[in-house]
Amino acid sequence: MRQVRIPVTRVEGHGLITLHLGEDGRVREARFHVTEVRGFERFCVGRTVWEMPALTARICGICPVSHLLCSAKAGDAILAVRVPRPAEKLRRLMNLGQIVQSHALSFFHLSSADLLLGWDADPKVRNLFGVAAFDRKLALDGIRLRAFGQEVIEILGGKRIHPAWAVPGGVNQPLSEEGRDRIAAKLPEALRIAQDALAYYEEHMGSWAEEIEHFGKFPSLFMALVAPDGSWEHYAGHIRFVDAERRVVADGLDPARYPEFIGEAVESWSYLKFPYYKPYGYPEGMYRVGPLARLNCCDRFGTKLADEALARFRATSGGKAVTASFHYHYARLIEILGALEKIQELLSDPEILSHRVRAEAGINELEGVGVHEAPRGTLFHHYWVDETGVIQRVNLIVSTGHNNLAMNRTVAQIAQRWISGREISEGLLNRLEGGIRAYDPCLSCSVHAVGQMPLRVVLVGPQGEILAERTRGA
Amino acid sequence: MITLTIDGIRVQGEEGETVLQVAKKAGIRIPTLCYLEGLSPRGACRLCLVEVRNWGGRLVPACATPVQEGMEVVANSARLQELRRAILEMLFAERNHICAFCVSNGHCELQDLAAELGMDHVRYPYRWLPFFVDLSHAKYGIDHNRCVLCGRCVRACAEVEGAATWGFSGRGISTLVEADLGEPWGQSKTCTGCGKCVQACPTGALFEKGKATSEQVKRPEILAEVKERRPRA
Numbered sequence: 001m002r003q004v005r006i007p008v009t010r011v012e013g014h015g016l017i018t019l020h021l022g023e024d025g026r027v028r029e030a031r032f033h034v035t036e037v038r039g040f041e042r043f044c045v046g047r048t049v050w051e052m053p054a055l056t057a058r059i060c061g062i063c064p065v066s067h068l069l070c071s072a073k074a075g076d077a078i079l080a081v082r083v084p085r086p087a088e089k090l091r092r093l094m095n096l097g098q099i100v101q102s103h104a105l106s107f108f109h110l111s112s113a114d115l116l117l118g119w120d121a122d123p124k125v126r127n128l129f130g131v132a133a134f135d136r137k138l139a140l141d142g143i144r145l146r147a148f149g150q151e152v153i154e155i156l157g158g159k160r161i162h163p164a165w166a167v168p169g170g171v172n173q174p175l176s177e178e179g180r181d182r183i184a185a186k187l188p189e190a191l192r193i194a195q196d197a198l199a200y201y202e203e204h205m206g207s208w209a210e211e212i213e214h215f216g217k218f219p220s221l222f223m224a225l226v227a228p229d230g231s232w233e234h235y236a237g238h239i240r241f242v243d244a245e246r247r248v249v250a251d252g253l254d255p256a257r258y259p260e261f262i263g264e265a266v267e268s269w270s271y272l273k274f275p276y277y278k279p280y281g282y283p284e285g286m287y288r289v290g291p292l293a294r295l296n297c298c299d300r301f302g303t304k305l306a307d308e309a310l311a312r313f314r315a316t317s318g319g320k321a322v323t324a325s326f327h328y329h330y331a332r333l334i335e336i337l338g339a340l341e342k343i344q345e346l347l348s349d350p351e352i353l354s355h356r357v358r359a360e361a362g363i364n365e366l367e368g369v370g371v372h373e374a375p376r377g378t379l380f381h382h383y384w385v386d387e388t389g390v391i392q393r394v395n396l397i398v399s400t401g402h403n404n405l406a407m408n409r410t411v412a413q414i415a416q417r418w419i420s421g422r423e424i425s426e427g428l429l430n431r432l433e434g435g436i437r438a439y440d441p442c443l444s445c446s447v448h449a450v451g452q453m454p455l456r457v458v459l460v461g462p463q464g465e466i467l468a469e470r471t472r473g474a
Numbered sequence: 475m476i477t478l479t480i481d482g483i484r485v486q487g488e489e490g491e492t493v494l495q496v497a498k499k500a501g502i503r504i505p506t507l508c509y510l511e512g513l514s515p516r517g518a519c520r521l522c523l524v525e526v527r528n529w530g531g532r533l534v535p536a537c538a539t540p541v542q543e544g545m546e547v548v549a550n551s552a553r554l555q556e557l558r559r560a561i562l563e564m565l566f567a568e569r570n571h572i573c574a575f576c577v578s579n580g581h582c583e584l585q586d587l588a589a590e591l592g593m594d595h596v597r598y599p600y601r602w603l604p605f606f607v608d609l610s611h612a613k614y615g616i617d618h619n620r621c622v623l624c625g626r627c628v629r630a631c632a633e634v635e636g637a638a639t640w641g642f643s644g645r646g647i648s649t650l651v652e653a654d655l656g657e658p659w660g661q662s663k664t665c666t667g668c669g670k671c672v673q674a675c676p677t678g679a680l681f682e683k684g685k686a687t688s689e690q691v692k693r694p695e696i697l698a699e700v701k702e703r704r705p706r707a
């Protein structure tokens with residue numbers, strides 16, 4: 001078997017792709033390796049449960065809020081408290097801000113260059129500066145939209161990156177009237193940008209038909225949180241699995257009992273585990289999470305503009321699940337729009353300014369699970385503590401992990417379509433990266449990893465001999 | 475009155491006053507860590523080292539050295555700056571003082587000193603021995619990883635509260651501040667739960683339970699205030 005290695009850039013963290021060729025020179029297998037190891041699950045042991053939100057937030061600088069909130073929720077479970085309603089609303093507000101900023105980063109800063117300039121464009125211009133030269137308004141819009149999301153986080157938590165604001169039992173600071181008004185003042189522009197970007201995507205979708213068809217289009221399960229009424233959810237609710245036909249496979253699952261329906265397989269060639277839907281086994285139980293999965297799983301979004309967009313999104317697959325991973329981009333833009341509408345709803349709720357934002361309690365449970373929807377997908381924090389609240393064991397399942405099997409499948413599909421002979425062409429390299437990037441993976445998060453490693457692609461022959469290797473983004 | 479100079483400035487102090495006290499009155503800043511007003515001086519951390527020029531350049535701790543007639547004290551110099559920084563770096567290298575998720579982040583004397591003395595990195599290899607966190611007390615917790623062994627808690631407990639719960643055990647880098655004979659804090663028979671040790675602690679080593687990252691604000695000045703208010707025999 002032969003192998004091709006490709007580095008992946010413009011994702012958070014670094015990875016490696018190997019393409020394994022059969023005797024006939026066709027791609028037999030493709031592996032997306034995450035080559036970093038970090039050890040958060042180990043060194044959190046011995047710390048206090050109250051420190052965990054800020055400690056685990058350090059897993060990532062792009063989505064610290066996701067870990068912060070999820071960890072605080074695991075802490076709520078250990079304290080066995082119900083978070084005061086205003087605190088839940090504030091946490092929701094911050095998570096929506098996080099979804100907006102992270103999705104904007106993914107679409108505008110990381111991916112728009114591929115979409116606007118094409119996968120065969122010179123790598124030197126395929127970045128946000130290239131986008132700015134090509135379409136100044138779009139680039140500036142992207143920067144402004146991300147800044148809006150970051151500002152929501154900053155106004156609530158005191159800083160944009162790594163705010164230590166959510167705590168077990170609630171949050172440690174209410175929202176001021178002035179802060180609310182500052183967010184509200186910037187909301188109309190953010191909504192305008194989100195609608196423009198969505199219109200742009202829908203208008204140009206036709207020109208990406210080839211990529212839509214081959215960037216990870218295959219049937220799989222989808223997993224997401226949904227609200228009790230079946231609408232889109234990002235903070236609470238229950239777990240739902242749907243299949244490629246958008247039939248509900250499982251519903252009403254208690255997220256805290258995830259070990260009953262999620263298994264985690266390990267492969268020797270990656271530090272990232274391979275979660276799967278247990279009843280279907282490994283690897284048949286492959287499922288996807290994140291924006292695409294959330295839109296496939298929910299019955300409706302629950303806000304006007306996003307629901308209109310959701311109907312158009314579903315029309316692309318005749319009402320079945322949208323199985324093209326390329327449309328993660330599409331789903332992301334719809335979620336930005338819906339998140340902004342939900343921010344608007346929350347800001348008009350007078351309770352959002354309440355000072356009752358924290359429930360205090362001691363240790364009442366020795367085990368707690370926090371689950372919520374991070375921008376990239378469902379995030380699980382599971383802690384075990386001793387009687388005094390010192391962490392004994394930690395298990396984290398992060399969004400990029402859930403998508404691991406699907407990302408491998410996507411890489412294989414792209415390689416099969418675009419590889420020619422033994423060469424790793426620029427176009428193949430770009431598309432492999434683009435395919436991975438559609439998932440907006442966070443490799444640092446997924447292995448909870450340290451260090452900066454470039455994405456490499458290695459082509460391996462039938463006997464395991466390395467035929468070609470390309471590295472970029474070192 | 476005793477007359478001396480500190481950094482070339484002529485100052486006067488009472489018999490029995492320390493160099494630190496006189497410097498403070500004269501508005502001359504000398505960094506301290508183990509010193510706390512209201513507690514007996516210990517001279518343990520060595521951050522307040524000053525140079526006495528007419529004692530052959532000898533280094534003495536300002537907090538524990540009584541003023542003497544004619545002393546020529548140097549409180550701030552490049553040499554002292556370097557020494558204090560090195561001492562601070564050794565404290566940071568010895569145990570885990572990662573600020574990012576510490577309860578005292580933003581309200582920590584050790585952190586403030588690092589900023590004041592320009593400690594932007596540590597030149598010594600980190601030791602990071604694994605110490606434990608004891609949350610057995612109903613109200614408070616102790617994280618030995620954050621402890622600098624200044625002994626302020628030990629003195630606050632013995633000298634102000636009068637309980638003498640805290641003491642040192644072990645030696646060198648493995649020294650621990652322990653309650654009574656080393657049992658978990660929550661099982662101490664002498665601890666009154668007053669929390670003076672927590673207020674006296676300069677870092678996040680002693681904290682109120684339930685406080686999350688950056689939430690622990692201390693009031694070390696209450697030790698002196700409590701002593702001041704106490705009726706004298």
